[in-house]
Amino acid sequence: MILSRLLPVCISLTALCACGGNKGITPQHRDITEMVFASGVLEAYDQYNLTAQQDGYLVQLKFNEGDLVNKGQPLAVIDNHQNILNARSAEELHGIAARNTQPNAPALLQIQANIQSAEAKLQLDQQQADRYQRLYQHNSVSRLEYENAQLAAVSSKAALDALREQYNNQKINAQQQEVSQRFISGVNQVTQEQNQIKAVTSGRIYQKQKQLGDYVRKGDVIAVIGDPELIYAKLNVDETNMAKLKEGQPVVIRLNTNKSKTYQATIHQILPSFDAASQSFLVKAYFTDSLDFRIAGTQLEANVITGEKKNALVIPRAYLQYGNTVLLKKGRQKTTVQTGIVSSDWVEILGGINENTVLIQDNK
Structure with a gap:
């Protein structure tokens, strides 16, 4: 619909330029549409x-x-295969570490046996110490013999305490080793699953x-x-045009696969960061009519409608020179004009000249 309104404007421009040129033209009142061009691709939602x-x-x-x-x-x-072997090795090592934490683990059984032996020895040494104490009290043994018996009982008690501490340390070390191997096994399992x-x-x-x-x-x-349901247009917009764009603006899109057909869309989202790869800003446009070509990655061209005005005073864009100046036929003098909407073919004139001003092109 938008393109059909633009077609008479383009035809008028061709006729105007054909009869204008250095013979001179005057500004005219016409409807004008401002558009921002953008390239882009079709992309699936949540791609x-x-x-x-x-x-x-x-x-x-x-x-x-x-x-x-x-x-x-x-x-x-x-x-x-390396990941598989690492996972198997870690799993087996974890199994060994887990068994070492059980009460029947060989290292713990050995210490437990030593503890039982030490307990028996302590019992005997304590009985001997008690007996020598009674004998010493009756002057039946020497003080040295009494003290040696007492020392033997104390030593046995210390040896037993040391074995019990060794047993507890062995259990703690085995548990720590089990935790470590369990973690390593889990990591290698995840790696294998990858x-x-x-x-x-x-x-x-x-x-x-x-x-x-x-x-x-x-x-x-x-x-x-x-997402198979939602295909949108991801547009690359030059930074000089970003200030003109707003969400909800209409967009006319042509796919490179069929440039004779247009699709209507609207700006859905303006991404808040600059894309370094494309050196542009990214804008998402959602289609408002049926999209019959749904292949992600398809390149496209888009025109975002950023402004429209009815019965605006316009001149052909070719007559606007650098610095917003125009060349008057009278005296071939340049004058500055105030511009409004700028389309691909027309420029809206807000001030500086009127509909009676005759303009020519600078052919230098």
Whole structure:
């Protein structure tokens, strides 16, 4: 609809320029539409890259372009035997560490046996010390013999306490080792599972970027997945035009696959950051009519309608010179004009000249 309104304007411009030129023209009252041009691509909503988490060869690819996939669905398998071996080794070491924490663990049983022996020895030494104490009280043994008996009991008690402390330390060390090995086993299990690549969210496979047998490195993109229901236009807008854009403005879009057809859309979101890769600002435009070509990545051209005015005083854009000046036919003098809306063909004149002013082009 917008393009059909612009068509008579373009025809009038051609006729005007044909009869104008250095013969002179005068400003005219016409409807004018201001548009901001932008390039872009079709993109699926919530689009993301399915990437490899490990290095290796792709030994399985379980999808094709256009397939619908569910969240968590396995889509590819990477052959990485090192991850598998590491996971098995860590699991076995964790099993050993776990068994070492049990009461029947060999190290604990050995210390427990030593404790039992030390307890028996302490009991005997304590009995001997008590007996020598009674004998000493009756002057039946020497003081040295009495003190040696007492010392033997004290030593046995210290040896028993040391063994009990050793038993507790062994249990703590075994438990710490079990925790450490359990963590390492879990990490290696996750790493092994990363050999199997799964869909992060449900969606459609829009691009398949690797083939069966390809060697991939961590971070390589294997496929592009996005929402199958919502396709929008991602526009790249030059920074000089960003001040003119607002959410809700109408957009006319042509896909490069069929430039004879246009689609209507509106600006849905203006992203708040500058895109360094494209050296432009990014704008999302949602289609307001039916989109019959839904292949993500399709390049497009867009014109954002930023302003319209009825019966505006305009001149052909070719007559506006640097510094917003125009060349008067009378005396070939330059004068400055105040401009409003600027379209691809016309410039709105707000002041400086009127509809009776005759303009010519500078052919120098």
